[in-house]
Amino acid sequence: MKSVKDLVKAHGSIILLRRSLSLTTRALAEKTITIREAITQAMDEEITRDDRVFLMGEEVAQYDGAYKMSKGLWKKHGDKRIVDTPITEMGFAGIATGAAMAGLRPICEFMTFNFSMQAIDHVINSAAKTYYMSSGKVKVPIVFRGPNGAAAGVAAQHSQDYSTWYSQCPGLKVIAPYSAEDCRGLLKAAIRDDDPVVFLENELIYGQQFAISDEALSPDFVLPIGKGKIEREGKHITLASYSIGIKICLEAAKELEQNGIDCEVINLRTLRPLDEDIIKTSVKKTHHLVTVEFGWPQCSIGAEIIARICESDAFDYLDAPPIRVTGADVPLAYAKTLEQNSMPQVSNVLKSVKKVLNK
């Protein structure tokens, strides 16, 4: 029986531990942390580092966060820096945006991005467009963060994936991290960035453990926004994905390895601005492309990626049409089997890869 650490390092398995809430001590000793810890630490460090940073949202203070993402922060930083709001998304997203215009650096938490629809006018019209409309006079250094996409058994109204909605809008930076290192580095970069950032987390992997380097645990560790990462190198086919999609890509890659198919898994990390170069370089190497995401198929991130590949010289390197793996084109059901089959599984990726490779 392999040890827990080995399993995690192999990236092949998902270990869903109980929601463990201790912070730095355990992490530094064993060098694995959960996504939850990564995000809490990142916020803690940035709030400590810069007086202007504060966290605002429902239940972020005394409740420690609806998903415990801000555990311990209110006790440490107090009412001024960790602000509980009433259940009024449009109001508090507007207040957070106004505070950003006036020079503070808010982290505005949406309990889930489903509720951001109530406030989306402020994200788009008040935050994203203002720097442009003011010809550079008014900056909006705000981060909107929270869980995006499906959870488990919460049904249609609480399960939508907003990746494409936000990534369509110029003026926003849209980040969709996967690993703990992604979350730490990109959330810190987002908070330090002077532009409005939408930071799309995923509740299903909040508790997942990831190996993490000392470098990634240092307080000034930031990752570049707009740059993807090759999560797994390969030579036969490119799997381009982000967030929880990486999980099933890596699982599929492990299985396909046994069939002699070597997958290159690209973790986009940022959706806007999209790192096309990393995808093009990979496609030129592998000549085959499958995109993987959990959102709906119409106007998906995969559609955008494929359009860009076809419009570029990378098209000439393709040996087969690129195809997508997405969520099913339906509102999400509650019943377990229906729900599971509405979201992409490893089998969908396997089938698509084999089809593209004509195997």
Added chain:
Amino acid sequence: MNTYARLLLRLQPNGRQLIQQQQQTLPTVVSTIRKASSGGTLEYDSPKAYKLHMLEQGPSTHVSCNREEGLDFYKKMQVVRRMEASANNMYKSKLIRGFCHLYSGQEAVCVGMKAAMDKNDSLITAYRAHGWTYMMGVPVTGVLAELTGRKTGCAEGRGGSMHMYAPNFYGGNGIVGAQVPLGAGVAFAHKYRGESNVCIALYGDGAANQGQVFEAFNMAKLWSLPCIFVCENNGYGMGTSTQRASANPNFYTRCEYIPGIWVDGMDVLAVREATRFARDWCTSGKGPMIMEMATYRYFGHSMSDPGTSYRTREEIQDVRKSRDPITSFREKVVQANLATEEEFKNIDNEVKKIIEDAENHAQNDPELHVDELYSHVYSNPPPGFKIRGCDNFTYKDINK
């Protein structure tokens, strides 16, 4: 039957109610001025200038100004009036496109309020913003050239009528009501930084029913934000009168936990006095306050609205004759022997020159180069960032 009664009968029901409501509260000042003013000040009592909600005491009803202030207020109101007239003409000559919402008639509000503001106070308003943009420090050229989309406009022509900005002035906002929580957020920043400043967040009678306005009220009160919420009630939200849009059209009473003051928004000195009171309230840690400025707009909602399908020309003429903020103030100043008609004519000429010069720029200055359409999307673009144009062969490299 006198002229007034005849007028009332001719008006549509809404107009009649509006005029009656506003007429009831007109201060009768003429005789008071001649008696009270002496030694270089204009002073008078304005007992009906305010109505209070949840307040034991209100602003002083005895208002005054000295000669210098009087001439300054007059000049500023006249600049706004003439600037809007110029915008009207330029719009009709198709030099201004899209939306253009004129402030004419409401000048006493922006001039009176600004006179009571500290230089580090902030302000945010909606789209009827040209008067406020000028008062918050943008020269007339910056406003008119922005309207005509030239690069000497205050946003280089990128924003247009509804998106003008200046230090401590957060626009110019196109979405009805959105500016109210934004303003509460600016107030939040003032309080967070320990500053003794306020943010004034303005909205119209039409926006007053927006849910987000009440969400902002709630948080402003909970957190004691130094925010003055000001409803510029000009009687109509586009073409819908306050009676037809609001179950409770007494906007200063709309929040049962935030005190409010109704102000005669056509009296620049009353506006200033009330704003001083509200500002003192907010900066002494008592939390937010609501003000309702009873004012009037002469033009329609925007340039595409003649403004006569939902109100009569007589109503507009009546306000011009009996309650115009500029002529009524000028009369008061003259009656108080603070300045002569001749001096006012000189000011008018000065203003005319300012506007003409600005018009010149607005009509002749160049637009931004077309490549600039790609600029200022991000303040911090990542290295190697490219923006796509309208086809696959058009990309702009944004170098850091």
